[in-house]
Amino acid sequence: MGYVIEGRTGPWEIVCGLEVHAQVISKSKLFSGAATAFGAAPNTQVSFVDAAFPGMLPVPNRECIAQAIRTGLGLNAQINLWSRFDRKNYFYADLPAGYQISQYQHPIVGRGEITIELADGRTRRIGITRLHLEQDAGKSLHDQHPTKSYIDLNRAGVALMEIVSEPDIRSPEEAGAYLTKLRQILRYLGTCDGNMEEGSLRADVNVSVRRPGEGYRTRCEVKNVNSIRFVMQAVEAEARRQVEVWESGGEVAQETRLFDPARGVTRPMRSKEHAHDYRYFPDPDLLPLELDAAWVEELRRTLPELPDAKAERFQREYGLSAYDARVLVAERATADFFEAVARGRDPKLAANWVMGDLFAALNRTGRTIETSPVSAEALGRLLDLIADETISGRIAKQVFEDMVETGADPAAIVDAKGLRQVKDTGAIEAAVAQVLAANADKVAEYKAGKEKLFGFFVGQVMKAMGGKGNPALVNEVLKRALG
Amino acid sequence: MSLDAATVRRIADLARIAVTDQEVARLQGELNGILAWIEQLNEVATEGVEPLTGAVRMRLRLREDMVTEGDQHEAILANAPDRADNAMGSFFAVPKVVE
Numbered sequence: 001m002g003y004v005i006e007g008r009t010g011p012w013e014i015v016c017g018l019e020v021h022a023q024v025i026s027k028s029k030l031f032s033g034a035a036t037a038f039g040a041a042p043n044t045q046v047s048f049v050d051a052a053f054p055g056m057l058p059v060p061n062r063e064c065i066a067q068a069i070r071t072g073l074g075l076n077a078q079i080n081l082w083s084r085f086d087r088k089n090y091f092y093a094d095l096p097a098g099y100q101i102s103q104y105q106h107p108i109v110g111r112g113e114i115t116i117e118l119a120d121g122r123t124r125r126i127g128i129t130r131l132h133l134e135q136d137a138g139k140s141l142h143d144q145h146p147t148k149s150y151i152d153l154n155r156a157g158v159a160l161m162e163i164v165s166e167p168d169i170r171s172p173e174e175a176g177a178y179l180t181k182l183r184q185i186l187r188y189l190g191t192c193d194g195n196m197e198e199g200s201l202r203a204d205v206n207v208s209v210r211r212p213g214e215g216y217r218t219r220c221e222v223k224n225v226n227s228i229r230f231v232m233q234a235v236e237a238e239a240r241r242q243v244e245v246w247e248s249g250g251e252v253a254q255e256t257r258l259f260d261p262a263r264g265v266t267r268p269m270r271s272k273e274h275a276h277d278y279r280y281f282p283d284p285d286l287l288p289l290e291l292d293a294a295w296v297e298e299l300r301r302t303l304p305e306l307p308d309a310k311a312e313r314f315q316r317e318y319g320l321s322a323y324d325a326r327v328l329v330a331e332r333a334t335a336d337f338f339e340a341v342a343r344g345r346d347p348k349l350a351a352n353w354v355m356g357d358l359f360a361a362l363n364r365t366g367r368t369i370e371t372s373p374v375s376a377e378a379l380g381r382l383l384d385l386i387a388d389e390t391i392s393g394r395i396a397k398q399v400f401e402d403m404v405e406t407g408a409d410p411a412a413i414v415d416a417k418g419l420r421q422v423k424d425t426g427a428i429e430a431a432v433a434q435v436l437a438a439n440a441d442k443v444a445e446y447k448a449g450k451e452k453l454f455g456f457f458v459g460q461v462m463k464a465m466g467g468k469g470n471p472a473l474v475n476e477v478l479k480r481a482l483g
Numbered sequence: 484m485s486l487d488a489a490t491v492r493r494i495a496d497l498a499r500i501a502v503t504d505q506e507v508a509r510l511q512g513e514l515n516g517i518l519a520w521i522e523q524l525n526e527v528a529t530e531g532v533e534p535l536t537g538a539v540r541m542r543l544r545l546r547e548d549m550v551t552e553g554d555q556h557e558a559i560l561a562n563a564p565d566r567a568d569n570a571m572g573s574f575f576a577v578p579k580v581v582e
């Protein structure tokens with residue numbers, strides 16, 4: 001039995017599907033040569049096509065088409081060699097043409113699927129219904145003037161991919177895992193930067209509830225949820241609201257709602273009388289989009305290694321656990337960093353250092369893997385110093401903290417601070433003799449059979465040597481001395 | 484197929500065109516005339532004929548991904564009925580629209 005909501009009258013199951021709008025990474029817009037860069041002065045990245053001046057004709061951007069194909073391939077989806085652009089007609093102040101060029105009946109990408117990972121280690125497949133290309137709208141600013149809205153068309157005409165999932169999602173956690181995985185795949189492919197704060201990735205959440213075993217009931221759409229955490233909260237809040245409606249004898253009405261993160265509830269959007277009468281028809285300015293199978297194959301051949309394949313390879317090639325592999329491939333930059341450290345070294349040690357000390361240092365300093373104070377090469381050289389027994393693992397942690405702070409080379413730190421491991425048996429023997437002499441009572445207990453005291457002696461000897469004693473030699477000399 | 488007055492009003496509303504009652508009656512007659520004219524196409528036998536997707540035998544041409552236009556906000560805003568300029572730059576200004 002999966003996730004259920006326990007109502008007053010029995011258990012309810014959640015049925016959820018996501019529609020995700022992902023802004024395509026490209027230099028110029030879907031149908032014009034205006035730039036797409038974020039944050040430019042208003043209306044400075046607008047062509048006459050974007051502003052819908054009379055007589056201007058759209059010409060599709062080859063790279064935007066390629067990005068949609070790459071994304072389709074990354075979602076294990078069918079690529080439709082014949083697709084078509086349609087006009088979706090509605091009036092809004094940030095839509096100059098009075099229609100959005102979209103793909104309705106014939107999307108460029110058909111059915112696919114992605115595998116999501118859940119906290120308990122289970123995986124599930126979530127179906128992709130379709131992916132289509134469309135234009136983004138402009139941006140309205142409502143807070144600049146008491147009676148006017150200001151319109152910036154810089155975003156108008158930027159390419160979006162709308163990615164629609166099947167209603168396969170059954171819990172808030174699965175909704176979060178789906179969006180996390182989709183975002184990860186898009187970022188690996190380099191087709192969308194996945195920045196939810198800047199609005200490059202936006203989700204509409206479709207939710208209904210039902211009794212286990214039942215068919216579908218009426219769904220509601222929660223629009224424009226802009227973080228993975230809010231998606232999970234919105235699914236839960238909307239499902240609970242619907243359970244309450246059904247259980248109190250009411251009927252859920254199909255409607256569009258908004259999620260209010262501050263109050264953790266959904267509320268209806270002011271309904272437009274004629275919503276959803278878009279009167280789609282094929283755009284007469286554009287011919288059908290016909291793709292060469294050879295081009296699609298070329299794009300398939302040049303796809304980067306995706307997270308699932310990389311995690312599988314990390315387990316196979318480096319002997320990492322499934323969990324470690326998954327953590328390391330979450331971001332492509334992290335996976336690359338790990339591989340640079342692991343290459344030619346002990347991969348498990350490299351994984352532990354990246355996931356342990358490095359992640360902790362990044363958290364503490366508010367840096368990301370891209371801006372890490374310690375480079376992969378420097379961390380690699382530190383591991384080399386452990387491997388050739390120049391320093392012990394314990395001293396290495398101290399050297400690492402120094403590297404985080406100063407950015408200095410590990411070997412230089414070891415030399416400057418005199419942290420080189422002592423492998424001189426004479427020095428170790430002297431320290432051992434001193435410790436045993438100072439702890440005659442414990443030596444007697446040890447010899448009487450209290451063998452766990454051995455660890456205590458090791459600690460004392462290390463302390464006496466400032467942590468620099470070679471651990472294996474210390475053990476060996478101690479064993480001999482305690483005979 | 485025949486349009487009733489309510490459908491004519493709905494079409495006008497979707498097109499953001501205000502129509503009076505007299506105009507509705509006139510438009511209903513005109514639109515029904517156009518529909519009847521178009522419906523003559525139903526008499527043509529189209530069994531087994533591929534739908535026409537364009538009037539020309541060409542493939543859709545694609546553009547390379549290059550920035551070729553921009554920094555022309557004065558030209559873009561030239562015909563705006565109303566505009567606003569502030570520290571951020573220049574905007575179209577429209578009657579307030581909030582969801």
